[in-house]
Amino acid sequence: MSTVKELLKQGKEAEIWTKLCGHLDLNIDEYMEIQERLLFEQIEYLKNSVIGKALLGEKIPTTIEEFCNLVPLTTYADYDPFLKDQNTDLLPFKPFGWARTSGRSGEYPWKWVPYTKQMYDQLGNGSLSAILMSSATRKGEVNIDPHNVLLLGTAPRPYISGYLSLSVEEQSGFRFVPPLEEGEKMDFAERINAGFQQGMVTGLDYFYGLASILAKIGERFESGGDDGAKFSAGMLRPSVIVRLLKGVINAKVGKRKLLPKDIWKMKGVLTGGTDTDIFRKKIEYYWGKQPLEGYACTEGGIFAFQSWSYEGMTLLPDSNFYEFIPYEDHIKSRIDKSYKPKTVLFRDLEPGIYEIVFTNLLGGVFTRYRIGDLIEVISMRDEELDINLPQIRFYSRCDDVIDLAGLIRLTEKSIWLVIEASGVKYVDWIARKEEKDGKPILHLYLELPEGDKSTESDLDEGLRVKFREMHNEFIDFENMLGHENFVVTKLKNGAFATYMEEQKKAGADLAHLKPTHMQAPEKVIKRLLN
Numbered sequence: 001m002s003t004v005k006e007l008l009k010q011g012k013e014a015e016i017w018t019k020l021c022g023h024l025d026l027n028i029d030e031y032m033e034i035q036e037r038l039l040f041e042q043i044e045y046l047k048n049s050v051i052g053k054a055l056l057g058e059k060i061p062t063t064i065e066e067f068c069n070l071v072p073l074t075t076y077a078d079y080d081p082f083l084k085d086q087n088t089d090l091l092p093f094k095p096f097g098w099a100r101t102s103g104r105s106g107e108y109p110w111k112w113v114p115y116t117k118q119m120y121d122q123l124g125n126g127s128l129s130a131i132l133m134s135s136a137t138r139k140g141e142v143n144i145d146p147h148n149v150l151l152l153g154t155a156p157r158p159y160i161s162g163y164l165s166l167s168v169e170e171q172s173g174f175r176f177v178p179p180l181e182e183g184e185k186m187d188f189a190e191r192i193n194a195g196f197q198q199g200m201v202t203g204l205d206y207f208y209g210l211a212s213i214l215a216k217i218g219e220r221f222e223s224g225g226d227d228g229a230k231f232s233a234g235m236l237r238p239s240v241i242v243r244l245l246k247g248v249i250n251a252k253v254g255k256r257k258l259l260p261k262d263i264w265k266m267k268g269v270l271t272g273g274t275d276t277d278i279f280r281k282k283i284e285y286y287w288g289k290q291p292l293e294g295y296a297c298t299e300g301g302i303f304a305f306q307s308w309s310y311e312g313m314t315l316l317p318d319s320n321f322y323e324f325i326p327y328e329d330h331i332k333s334r335i336d337k338s339y340k341p342k343t344v345l346f347r348d349l350e351p352g353i354y355e356i357v358f359t360n361l362l363g364g365v366f367t368r369y370r371i372g373d374l375i376e377v378i379s380m381r382d383e384e385l386d387i388n389l390p391q392i393r394f395y396s397r398c399d400d401v402i403d404l405a406g407l408i409r410l411t412e413k414s415i416w417l418v419i420e421a422s423g424v425k426y427v428d429w430i431a432r433k434e435e436k437d438g439k440p441i442l443h444l445y446l447e448l449p450e451g452d453k454s455t456e457s458d459l460d461e462g463l464r465v466k467f468r469e470m471h472n473e474f475i476d477f478e479n480m481l482g483h484e485n486f487v488v489t490k491l492k493n494g495a496f497a498t499y500m501e502e503q504k505k506a507g508a509d510l511a512h513l514k515p516t517h518m519q520a521p522e523k524v525i526k527r528l529l530n
Contacts, residue, residue, distance in 0.1 A: 001019075002015070002019075003170075003171050003172075004016055004019065004020065004125070004128055004144075004171050004172050005146065005170075005171060005172050005173040007019070008144070008145060008146050008172070008173070009146070013140075013142040014140065016132075016142050016144075017132070017139075017140050017141075017142055019125070020125065020128055020129040020132050021129055021132060021133065023314065023316060023317050023318075023389075024139075024307060024314060024385070024387050024389075026317065026388070026389065027388045027389075028346070028347050028388065028389065029347075031317050031346065031347075031389060032345070032346060032347050034317040034318060035317055035321050035322070035345075035346065036064060038317075038318060038321065038361040038362075039064065039067065039321040039359065039361065041361070042321070042359065042360065042361050042362070042363070042364075043056065043060065043061065043067070045092040045093070045363050046092055046365070046367065047060050048092070049090065049091055049092040050082070050089070050090040050091075051079070051082045051090050051091060051092075051365050052092055052365070052367075054078075054082070055071065055074065055078070055365075055367045056070075056071055056367070057070060057071065057072075064345065068323065068343055068345075068368075071367060071368050072340075072368065073340070073341075073343075073357060073368045073369075073370055074366070074367060074368055074369050074370065075369070075370050076107075076108065076111055076299075079365065079366065080108060080111075082365075083111075083112045083113070083114065083365075084108075084110075084112060086098055086112055086114075088114075091114055091365060092363055092365070093116050093363045095114035095115055095116060096115050096116055096117040096119075096120045097114075097115050097120060097157070097158070097163055098112050098113065098114055098115070098158060099112075099113045099115055099157075099158055099159065099160045099163055099298050100112050100113065100158045100159065100298070101113070101159070101160070101297075101298040101299075101511065102509040102511045102512060110509075111298065111299070113160075113298050113299050113366075114364070114365060115163065115301075115364075116362055116363035116364065118362035118363055119301060119319075119360070119362045119363065119364055120163060120167050121167060121171065122301060122302070122318070122319055122362060123160070123163055123164045123167045123168075123301050123302060124164070124166075124167030124168045124169075124170060124171035124172070125167075125171060126296075126301065126302035126305075126316055126319060127164055127167070127168045127208075127302065128144070128168060128171060128172055129305065129316075130208075130270055130292060130294050130302075130305040131144060131168075131206055131208075131268055131270065132144055133268075133292055133305060133306065133307055133308055134206070134267070134268025134269060134270050134289070134291075134292040134308075135206075135267040135268040136308040137308055138308070139385070143267055143268075144172070144174075144267075146172065146173040146174070147175070148172070148174045148175070148205040148206060148267070149174070149175045149176075149177055149199065149202045149203055149204055149205050149206075150165075150168070150174055150175070150176050150177070150204075150205065150206045150207065150208070151176075151177060151192075151195045151196070151199060151204050151206075151207040152165065152176045152177060152178060152180065152183045152191055152195050153188075153191065153192060153195065153207060153208070153209035153213060153214075153217075154208070154209055155188075155510060156180075156183065156184035157184060159298075159510070160296070160297075160298045160301070162180075162184065164296075164302075165180055166180055174206075175202065177194070177195045177198035177199050177202055177204070178191060178194040178195055178198055182194070183195075192217065199264065200240045200243060200244070200263070201237070201239065201240055203243070203264060204264040204266060205264075205266065205267045205268070206266065206267055206268045206269070206270070207266065207269050207270070207287070208269070208270035208271065208272075209270075209271065210271065210272065210273045210275070211271040211272075211273055211275045211276040211278065211279040211280070211283060211291060212273070212275045212278075212279060214269065214271060214279065214283050214286075214287065214291065215279040215282040215283055215286065217260070217286075218259065218260055218282065218283065218285070218286025218287060219282075219286070221258070221259060221260050221286065222257045222258070222259055222286070223257075224257075243263055244263065246262075246263075247262035247263035248262070250262035259285075259286050259287075259288075260286055260287050260288075261286065261287050261288030261289075265288065266287055266288055266289045267289075268289060268292065269283060269287050269289040269290070269291045269292065270291065270292050270293075270294060270305075271283070271291040271292070271293055271294070272293060272294045272295060272296060274394065274396070274411075274412045274413050274416070275413075275416060276291060276293045277413065277417070278413070278416045278417060278420055279291075290310055292305060292306050292308075292310065293305065293306050293310075293313065293393075294306070294313070295313055295375075295392075295394050297371055297373070299360075299366045299369060299371060300319065300320050300358050300360065300366065300369070300371065301319050301320070302316060302319055303315055303316065303319065303320065303356075303358075304316060304392060307382065307385055307387065308385070309382060309384050309385050311378075311382060311384070311391065312378050312379060312382060312391025312392055312393055313391065313392050313393060313394075314382075314387060314389050314390075314391065314392075315346070315389075315390075315392065318361060318362075319361060319362070320358040320359060320360055320361055321358065321359040321361060322345070322346050322356065322357070322358055323343035323344070323345060323356075323357040323358070323359075323368065324343055324344050324345075324346075324349060324354035324355065324356060324357065324375075325341045325342075325343055325354060325355040325357060325370075326341075326344065326352065326354055327352065327353040327354060327355070327374070329341035329342060330354070330355040330374070330398070334398070341355075343357055346390065349377050349380075349390045350377065350380075351377050351378065351379065351380070352376070352377055353374055353375070353376050353377075353395055354374065354375055354376075354377065355370065355372075355373070355374055355398060356371065356373050356374070356375050357369065357370055358371070372397055372398045372399065373394065373395075373396075373397060373398065374394075374395040374396045374397070374398055374401070375392045375393065375394055375395055376392060376393050376394075376395040377390050377391070377392050378391050378392065378393055379391045395411065396411040396412060396413070397412075397518070399518070399519060400412050400516075400517075400518035400519060402415075402431065402432075402433045402442065402518065402519070403433075404433065404440045404442060404477055404481075404485075405439075405440050405477070405480070405481060407473055407476050407477045407480060407481075408471060408473035408474055408476070408477045409473075410431070410442070410471075411518075412431075412517050412518045414470075414471070415431050415444075415517075415518075416429075416517070417470065418463065418466045418467055418470055418471075419446075419463065419466075421466045421469075421470065422462045422463050422465070422466040423462065424446070424448075424454070424459060424462060424463065425448060425449050425452055426446050426447065426448055426449070427447040427448065427449060427496055427497075428446075428447055428496045428514075428515075428517075429444065429445060429446045429447070429517060430444075430445040430515055430516075430517055430518075430520045430524075430525070430528070431443070431444050431445075431517060431518055431519075432445070432518075432519055432520060432525070433519065434487075436484070436485065436487075439481050439482070439485055440481070440485065441484075441485040441486065441487055442485065442486050442487070443487045443488075443489065444463065444486075444487070444488050444489070445488075445489045445491055445525065445528065446459060446488065446489070446490055446491065447490075447491040447492070447493065447494075447495050447496055447528075448490065448493075450493045450494075454490075455490070456488050456489065456490050459488045459490065460486070460487075460488045463486075463488060464483075464486060467486070489529075491528055491529065495528045495529075496514070496515070496528070499514075499515060499524075499527055499528055500513045500514055502527075515528070
């Protein structure tokens, strides 16, 4: 099958659209036909390997129903004995590469994930699908070409984002700034600074990264910080001067400071993470493009991304086989560890919240795997774009939902939106469910910018007003449990920076440098308070 790079050279735009976005034209039966066919190809791959025999058991399933009933649900504990030493003899195929993640719990030094060549190629194709969507305004529109330049703003190999970028480069011929080989040797700040300087010469067409990072870069650019503020002698060439002059003129016409969108006319901006909706307007303001949201993980690769309507996401049919645990069963399984929840298939979804379960296709090993994510089915189809498949969005990590006496359920996103709406300026924050006098309380820890004189009373009042406005259940929570069951603690200046520096010196993985926003352990809170 031709790569996107080859199709671009041949000018076959219709074939490119079909290859990357053809799944959007499927109906539910066609979608499930692909899922079933690839699942049983996957079972054939698995059944003769050591790890596959352990996962599938003695009886090899011959129907989807048998697969869901006979093969147990798994977590990483089921894979660690087979993967921790990267022993390829235990796997169905010799991996093309090993990606790693440390997860969020720190239970394992590393979670190693083998990627076959097919899975690696799918990383690139899935990413190119999202890139294509981010610059499209209608079905069939292809705004990518081999000369496109992408700003490198993600972690290097062996993290999945490093493999993803390498696969995108191979599949498309796109140019990264700085080049991938150079960027992998730099830390994040160096990569961004080098990318901006080189981007002044080459131009920039696409940028993907965490939403909070994109917003922060825009803020620093506007304020004249390191990002975009330093221009080297090697950049003093006519094309750069013209680009900069045009940017200055655009800013003056807009009666504002110089922004990234004044210098680069981005074709597409792509993000992932809980914070996409929090920073969506800021990103559009700084970069001139609304961010297109995607959903991925190390163990499963790319799951889904939005289409050009920027509404719900559509799950890719050929990366993983999907199952879903209804929220009520998910809760039962958290309370009773012996309870074995039932799953529903993609074709049986209805609007609501589910825990996602997936099985790698294309020769991977993760089978009926519970990654610990909740998704929400927001509609059964996209009416605007005539997509006849369920539309989803990421809801929360399973461990991140704060349920207060059954009266109100809060996610990282819902709390973050309240903080943003309150107008409180903050460095960072943590929310925890704690207990006071036998009752649950919502405890919010905030670090404010240096020089901010707001008191805890000020913060409490402003945040409480927004919680009431944005969550009617919060009023019931206060009425039934009392107003003292919402507490705000102001952290000292530098609390988060000090914590992160200590973690870095201790050799912590990237995922563990920064405390989680939701339900951070008591030991983390004590370190921040001290």
